[in-house]
Structure formats: C-alpha cells, structure tokens
Amino acid sequence: MCSHFLRTIALMWTLAAASGSLYAVDGVVLIDQPHALAGGITPADAPGFPITISQSGSYRLSGNLTVPDINTVAIEITGALVTIDLNGFSILGPNVCTSSQSGGVPTGVTCTGSTNGDGIVARTGALAVTVLNGVIHGMGGNGINLGFPGDGSNGNVRNVLADNNGGDGIFTSGLVASSIAMKNGASGIEAASVSNSVALGNGQEGINVTFGAASGNTATGNVNNGISSAVAGAYNNTVNGNGISIGANCPSLVVNNTEAQNASAGVFAGAGCLTSPNAVGN
C-alpha cells in the first residue's frame, strides 16, 4: 500500500515536470514557445504572439521564442514591476540587416523591413520593467522598447545583445548597462543613461542619452553620431570609425572621451556644454 502510494506520487511529480509547468519551483513564470502559442501566461494573454504580461512579477525564458514575421511583437508588457530574465535564450525574428560603407565610412544599414514588430515592448502604464540576460535578434521594430527618457517609466536593461532589428536595438526610459547593440536599422541604444556597453555598426546613432550619461562605452562604425548627448553627459567613452564622433544638445558634459577616425567632428548645439578634455584624433 505504502509503496504503491509513493510510486503514484513519484509518477505524478514526473508527469508534472515533463508536461512543461508554467512555474519554476521558486514562483517565477517560465515562458517558452509552446506556452506562447497556447496563451494564458497571464490572464490577459491570448494564444499566439504577442505574449501579454499583464501582472507584476518575475518571468524567465525557458526556451527561445520565434516570431513568424517582422510585423509580430514577441512580448508586450502592460503591468508594472515586471522582470523578464531571458536566461541566456533568444527572441528571434526573420529580419536581416546589411550595412554599407564608402571609403571606410559607414553610410547606411538596410533591413528587410522596419515595422512596429518589437521584441519586448512596454505599453503605457508598464512602469519599472527590467529586461536582462539574453539576445534579441531580427525583429521588425525595436529589439527592446521600454519607453523614452523623461516619461518616468524607469525601464532598465542589463546584459542584452540586440542585433539586426529594424528599429533601435534598445530603446528605454531608464538605464542600460553591459549590453551590445549591433547592426540595427536605427540607433543602437537610446536611454537616459548607458554604461559599459557597445554600439557597433548601427544605422543612426550608436548611443543616444537624454537627461543622464553615457560612460565607459564603445561606439564604432555607426552611421551618425557615435554618441549623442542631450542635456546629459558623455564621459570616458571610446568613439571611433563613426560618421560623426560625439554630438550634443547643450548643456552637456562631454569630457575624457577618446575619439579616433570618425568621418567628422560632432556638433554642439546651444550653450553651456563642457567639451574638454577629450583625446581627439579624427
């Protein structure tokens, strides 16, 4: 009797684990392709894409997500206080971007399309969203879109690679750290502040900061400004091989940067910018 009971319990546990439970044992909601297609990840989530995250909490990818076309959003967030841990997995779309140059100067990035098909987007009211630890590749729109600087939504991104997306690689209202944006159709990273990140070969700005600071970054081979600062700081960055080195809307602090082999020097519009010392070799 006892052994029969135990065997039954063990079998039930095994089946539960094998069936792809929505919850990790620590309460985090797991997201993978089958659950995306089935729907019900949160109460507002319908079958298919986008996955709708309407409840505050912690979410983690347990497999790659693949969207069918460049017009499809992978994850839309409508609730506040959401953490999405990509957990080393990828959000994948079919967009492909190619870069062009003339005489060693980047002249453009052309993608299959540029749409509203973002990888992860935070809708109005989705405050304090955090995305970390993974890859967003080939989306029709932005790789990540968590609001714009100054809107108070406080979206943060850490340890993300965003490449071959038709819009920005990463566009957020808050902080971006330790991330990479490569060959995106628009800008690499746009945020209030960006630190210890890389912007490589993007179709517009490499890194664009507003009301914050860009520090400790590398911006290479971007079509427009390697770094653009709007009432912000650009400090201790390396900027090389871009169409333009560093530009700013003043007042901004642009000091201690290393600039080399950019096609043209940056423009500082307005009054009140501090622009030296920088190591300049354009």
Place this chain on the structure above:
Amino acid sequence: MSKLLLRAFLPAILAAIPGSLFAVDGVVLIDQAHALAGGITSGDAPGFPITISESGSYRLSGNLTVPDANTTAIEVQVGDVTIDLNGFSIIGPTVCNVLTSSSCSPAGSGEGIVSHVGKGIKVLNGTVRGMGSNGIDLSVEMNSAEKVNAHDNGGIGIFVAGTVIDCAAILNGAVGIAASLVQNSQALSNGSDGISVSFGVATGNLSMENSGHGVVAACPSVLVNNVIGANGKADLSLSGSNCASANNGIGF
C-alpha cells in the same frame, strides 16, 4: 524499496506541493501567502514584518505588498542571510514627487528590508519601492546589496554599512545610496544627496539631479570615475582630509 523511493523523491515531493516553503535546493521561498501565515522561521508571527531569525538563503517567489507606510516587510535578526528578490518586488504605498514638492506620501516608518544586528547579509536581484521610510536599511558592517532598484521610498533608498554594487536609487525621499563602497550604481532625482560614502570608495557611479549633493564623502575616501551633475547643491562635497578624487566627470 519503499524507503528508497521515499528518500529519492521526498525533496521533489515537498517542493512540488503547492505553496511549499522550500525550493528543491534548500532555499526558503517567501511570498505574500507565507508572509501572512507566519512561520517562515521560528519566531515569525503571521503578517508583516517577516522575521528572519535563522541564517540561510531566502528567495522571493512572489511580490510582497505591505498594507501601509508604517509596516516593515522583512526584518533580519541574525547574520549570514542571503535574500534573493529573484526579480520580484517589495511594494509599499508611498509615492515621491521630489522634483516638484520634495515630498513623499504617505510618509511612515516602514522599511523594505532592515537589520540593525546582522553581519554578512546580502540582498540582491529585485526592487524595493514605495516604503514609508528606507528601502533597505542594513546598518551593521559587512552587509551588501547588489542589482537592487530602490525607488519611491520615503527615506534612504539603499543604506548598507558595506558594499552596494550595480544598484539604482531613484526618486527616494532622502539620500539615494549610503554605503562604505558604492560601485557601478546610479542615484537619480533623490530628495537629498545622491550617493554618500563614509571612509570608503565611490567608483563608476552616476549621480544626477538629486536635490542635495551628487556625491558626499567623509574622508579619507576614494572617488574615481564617477559622473556627477545637475544636482541641487555642489556636485561633490568632501569633509575631512586625505580624500583621493580623480577622473570624475563633474558639473553640467
């Protein structure tokens, strides 16, 4: 045979039981239901604060929401405790408008995570917002906070007599971050100073648009590679002697 089965599957069975307090790796899981039920550690009464009286590893498995600004969420009474917020949030009702009215409402005495006795306490990976007083308050030495966001708390965002790494303190009523070592962190739009270090190190931080100073240091301290600007008072304020300040971007 039945004993063998029991030994083999008991941890998984316990973890799989709905609302189990234990993850399969021995970490104690904390959520709102367990907070209200009590018994997370011995001496933990039903309701808030959750009282942690045993050294060990704890992990949130859901958000914690306190009922008012005078309620503390977690009180740690011992040392050697790790609290992994696991991407979840500790949430209170307070909202701060420091940019317009320099005030947070409702004000109160409730803190997110507090300990005035334990050493070796580590808090990581989540958000503490809306507490009536401090977001995190670990006033004994050798404690740490890592990858924590603290915003809209009526008092200090993050106060740790130890290290703060890779954290963000935004729109708190008082100081953003106060610690011995503050590294790769951001303090934005707080009601008093952005970052305060005492006889320690501030390196690689961003401190902007705070109502007080950007960075305050009690010397001797080391301040390197910080970006400090647009604060209500002098961006950098040093008291005492023998501070080392180098390679900071200050003032715009």
